[in-house]
Amino acid sequence: MSAAAESALPAAGEDHPRYVLRLADTSLVLGQRLCEWVGHAPALEEDLALGNIALDLIGQARLLLAHAGRIEGRGREEDQLAFLRDAPEFYNVALAEQPNGDFGATIVRQALLDAWQLELYHSLTASADERLAEIAAKALKECRYHWRFSCGWLVRLGDGTAESHARAQEALEALWRFTEELITPDALDVRMASLGIAPPLAVVRARWEARIAAALKEATLRQPSSHHYPWHGKSGVHTEHLGHLLGQMQHLQRTYPGVTW
Amino acid sequence: MSGQTSSDATPLERRVWETLEAVLDPEIPVLSVVELGIVRHVRRADDGRLHVGITPTYSGCPATEVIERSIREALEQEGLSEVVIDTVLWPAWTSQWLSEAGRRKLEAFGIAVERSPSRPLACPRCGSGAVERLSEFGSTPCKAHYRCTSCLEPFDTFKCI
Numbered sequence A: 001m002s003a004a005a006e007s008a009l010p011a012a013g014e015d016h017p018r019y020v021l022r023l024a025d026t027s028l029v030l031g032q033r034l035c036e037w038v039g040h041a042p043a044l045e046e047d048l049a050l051g052n053i054a055l056d057l058i059g060q061a062r063l064l065l066a067h068a069g070r071i072e073g074r075g076r077e078e079d080q081l082a083f084l085r086d087a088p089e090f091y092n093v094a095l096a097e098q099p100n101g102d103f104g105a106t107i108v109r110q111a112l113l114d115a116w117q118l119e120l121y122h123s124l125t126a127s128a129d130e131r132l133a134e135i136a137a138k139a140l141k142e143c144r145y146h147w148r149f150s151c152g153w154l155v156r157l158g159d160g161t162a163e164s165h166a167r168a169q170e171a172l173e174a175l176w177r178f179t180e181e182l183i184t185p186d187a188l189d190v191r192m193a194s195l196g197i198a199p200p201l202a203v204v205r206a207r208w209e210a211r212i213a214a215a216l217k218e219a220t221l222r223q224p225s226s227h228h229y230p231w232h233g234k235s236g237v238h239t240e241h242l243g244h245l246l247g248q249m250q251h252l253q254r255t256y257p258g259v260t261w
Numbered sequence B: 001m002s003g004q005t006s007s008d009a010t011p012l013e014r015r016v017w018e019t020l021e022a023v024l025d026p027e028i029p030v031l032s033v034v035e036l037g038i039v040r041h042v043r044r045a046d047d048g049r050l051h052v053g054i055t056p057t058y059s060g061c062p063a064t065e066v067i068e069r070s071i072r073e074a075l076e077q078e079g080l081s082e083v084v085i086d087t088v089l090w091p092a093w094t095s096q097w098l099s100e101a102g103r104r105k106l107e108a109f110g111i112a113v114e115r116s117p118s119r120p121l122a123c124p125r126c127g128s129g130a131v132e133r134l135s136e137f138g139s140t141p142c143k144a145h146y147r148c149t150s151c152l153e154p155f156d157t158f159k160c161i
Helices: A003-007 A015-035 A044-072 A078-083 A103-124 A130-158 A162-183 A187-194 A201-218 A241-255 B011-020 B063-077 B100-109
Strands: B039-044 B050-054 B083-087 B111-113 B131-135 B143-148 B154-158
Touching: A015 A044, A015 A078, A015 A103, A015 A187, A015 A241, A044 A078, A044 A103, A044 A130, A044 B131, A078 A241, A103 A130, A103 A162, A103 A201, A130 A162, A130 A201, A162 A201, B011 B039, B011 B050, B011 B063, B050 B063, B063 B083, B100 B111
Parallel strands: B050 B083, B111 B154
Antiparallel strands: B039 B050, B131 B143, B143 B154
16 A cells, blocks of 8 residues: 555554454454365365365455554564464454364354355445455455355255254354354444444444345254354454464464574 | 556566566466466556566465566566565456456366356367356366366366456
8 A cells, every 4th residue: 555545544543453453363263264174074175165265264364464564563564463463362253263063063154254254345345444445355256255155055054954954053053142243343343433444333234134144044044043142252352262273373483483484 | 458568658668568478377387477467567666666566366376476476587587676566456356357368378278267157168178068067166266166067077167256
């Protein structure tokens, strides 16, 4: 981004890089989770699909991390941000860090998050942060086919055999409580929306809910009744699973600081 | 619109475009970076340095870094070492920027090209239109996986995005 465009940004202080890190970390953590499937998926085509989606997500995360580092202005680059922060300094939504479980649980988690990223990035293409709007426009193209994949499988599993239906429904019940924070604004979301950097989450919420309700209906799955437990992954309060994920992801850089290929 | 030499390009800019026409995509080594449509601009900027704008095909495409390095090396061999590579994200790359020559090379290489999501594909080996998609994902982010039900050969397809 040019210096002129940078200075034209609304003054947002530390809020702004923090908000961009939320987006970056959600993509990074979800991408890392999907990488765990490589070599283990039920069929070669699904193995390639999950690996490809992970690659897109990690690519999006790199663009977002680099942008967050730039606007933060403390000289932290994408690698430092990815590999040298601890769990409380990660701001991804807690749904992204939940373990893969079986293929059905991975698909349910993916569909819930794909639909959310699709709607969020769609709105972010109009962000007052020009670079963020550009990254969102790029990511949006990829989120569209991610959603086609996860929604397609959600319907096939939900409207499949008694076994696949039961497993998908069970995963949905277990993961639904983590969706609350996707669509409920906190103070930072509100401040970012007032500056035009983020969209009002109420807009994203309405579109996400409609998209998910239609997919669940087609999949013959029952939408759980309430969100009932608010997690605050985006404020750095995580489930125990994130620490284990980071332990694996950051092992090399923690053990050999500054290592290069 | 694919990135192309404009008619008012300076001799230097023309020379750079010609050099880039010989820089190949490492994953699809029949296609140049110009034919792929990822070179977005070549210009001498106000800072006096030569700027080459590159856009990634997909956010996570691992070839992007290799391509940047190949471009630098090719230009260095032309005596142009003070090159700035700009990463251009907007407008986002679309398969519509693949040049006509690029499409023909891909097809001759055995990779079908999806012109639009609704337009039927032909098998790049036997030409049959009896094909089916096995997966929207393939060996690289830019490709989908298909199978011909006439000659039974599987093949890659360059996705339309």
